[in-house]
Amino acid sequence: MKIAIVGSGISGMVVAHRLHARHDVTVYEANDYIGGHSNTIDVERDGGTIPIDTGFIVFNERTYPNFCALLDELEVASQPTRMTFSVSCRETKLEYCGGNLNEVFAQRSNLFRPSFHTMLREILRFNRESKKLIDSGDTRTLGEFLDDENYHQLFVRDYIIPMAAAIWSTDPDLMFSFPAAHFVRFFDNHGLLDLKNRPQWRTIVGGSRSYVEKITASYREQIRLGTPVTKISRDTDHVDIFTDDGAERYDAVFIATHSDQALKILAQPSELERETLSAIPYQPNTAVLHTDPNLLPVRRRARAAWNYLR
Numbered sequence: 001m002k003i004a005i006v007g008s009g010i011s012g013m014v015v016a017h018r019l020h021a022r023h024d025v026t027v028y029e030a031n032d033y034i035g036g037h038s039n040t041i042d043v044e045r046d047g048g049t050i051p052i053d054t055g056f057i058v059f060n061e062r063t064y065p066n067f068c069a070l071l072d073e074l075e076v077a078s079q080p081t082r083m084t085f086s087v088s089c090r091e092t093k094l095e096y097c098g099g100n101l102n103e104v105f106a107q108r109s110n111l112f113r114p115s116f117h118t119m120l121r122e123i124l125r126f127n128r129e130s131k132k133l134i135d136s137g138d139t140r141t142l143g144e145f146l147d148d149e150n151y152h153q154l155f156v157r158d159y160i161i162p163m164a165a166a167i168w169s170t171d172p173d174l175m176f177s178f179p180a181a182h183f184v185r186f187f188d189n190h191g192l193l194d195l196k197n198r199p200q201w202r203t204i205v206g207g208s209r210s211y212v213e214k215i216t217a218s219y220r221e222q223i224r225l226g227t228p229v230t231k232i233s234r235d236t237d238h239v240d241i242f243t244d245d246g247a248e249r250y251d252a253v254f255i256a257t258h259s260d261q262a263l264k265i266l267a268q269p270s271e272l273e274r275e276t277l278s279a280i281p282y283q284p285n286t287a288v289l290h291t292d293p294n295l296l297p298v299r300r301r302a303r304a305a306w307n308y309l310r
Contacts, residue, residue, distance in 0.1 A: 001251040004241045006229050009036025012256030020219040030228035040207030051207035060199035074214040083201040084304035087162050088297040095302040106301035122155035127193040133184045143176030162308040169285050233267045
């Protein structure tokens with residue numbers, strides 16, 4: 001079969017990897033690089049080069065079993081890493097890191113600050129009580145759940161909302177409208193509601209480009225970079241892919257893009273397709289790769305993998 005794949009992120013790359021040996025596969029990619037969220041940048045530092053991932057960064061064996069199997073198949077090495085989180089507030093001067101006790105109390109005055117101990121108790125309460133939301137059918141937002149359960153404002157302001165905003169790269173105020181059950185399920189799946197037996201996070205040796213290079217090596221010439229698809233038109237026995245260079249006919253197409261992008265290029269979508277593909281809202285985010293220590297907590301003990309600065 002002659003098959004088109006739109007998008008060269010993880011989904012598109014895996015489809016092409018599985019099909020290219022038995023079918024005539026063409027991958028369309030709007031960007032000028034392969035990999036989607038897998039984007040490694042070399043940074044010159046202290047006389048050497050450090051590969052830095054700016055999109056997809058970490059994974060673990062518990063919640064990424066299929067990806068781990070893929071890395072094993074490709075013989076791509078990974079290494080353990082820490083996934084700690086810190087909060088640093090310029091106004092209140094609060095700093096802490098959610099690692100070991102030395103890091104939690106990186107700001108030694110917090111040992112004698114009742115408000116900080118209140119926040120810690122509320123973290124333990126949330127970890128214990130929020131699990132009742134998992135698979136409960138509860139439709140409340142995170143904000144409604146926090147209000148209904150009378151969580152202390154210090155916990156809300158200095159822990160749960162900063163962590164949520166960092167994980168989802170979202171405006172903190174928008175997190176209050178996030179579905180509470182989905183929020184807690186994500187935290188539980190990633191071991192964030194437990195103090196023990198958390199999954200070991202890992203990062204790919206050499207950056208995520210290591211697996212991108214291996215998975216695309218055998219069909220690299222079949223990837224069309226800088227070629228955004230403008231329209232996909234379907235008929236009973238074929239699919240037409242339109243780009244700025246014209247149209248090309250295929251037997252089938254895999255759309256491996258974000259859902260809003262898929263809806264935009266899909267000609268004459270059905271009502272079900274329109275409803276499904278428009279259900280997930282997106283927002284633009286700007287990522288800046290920098291080496292400015294002023295955007296880190298003042299105390300080195302409080303510095304983490306994820307640093308929330310307010």
